Amino acid sequence: MSRISLVDPKSATGDSAELLGNIHAAFGATPNMFKAVANSPAALASMWGSFGALGSGRLGAKLGEQIAVAVADRNDCHYCLAAHTALGRKAGATAQEMADAQRGQSSDPNTAAVLSFVRTLVEKRGQASDADVKTLRDKGFDDQDIVEIIAHVALNLFTNYINVALAVPVDFPGVKLVREAA
Structure with missing residues (x-):
């Protein structure tokens, strides 16, 4: 409730x-x-x-949804995990791609670099290092992309906090948190 x-x-x-x-x-x-x-x-x-x-940003809907599930899992947000898994599928991600993203992983090296950076941001509360940013740059991400990745994380922190703190009832098909399954 x-x-x-x-x-x-x-x-x-x-x-x-x-x-x-x-x-x-x-x-x-x-x-x-x-x-x-x-x-x-x-x-x-x-x-x-x-x-x-x-x-409507440069990262695209699919990567945005992959970022969202990575953040949701780290924050134990059942609501966002369920919603963004469904939205990711609508954006063209496979079930496996969304499950991997939830774990902060991807078979695509560029997506993997983004998701690793995202997990670092969430787990270290924004304390990214020069090396963390360089890894993104080495994969071809520029300043605009990096700022947009951080904006996605910030938006998802906002939604996670709303849903977790206020116990908003999930109205999307449920998805198990990775940390619960471990």
């Missing part, structure tokens, strides 16, 4: 109502996470705007 009320889109008003309408149009439903965040129109605008901006 959620620790905060979930805003019913039918009774929402103002900016939250408009944003929830846009979210419903994009998903064909209104995910519970957005209903929770709708308690703050400013937070909802920030989150939805970030998803939109990063969704």
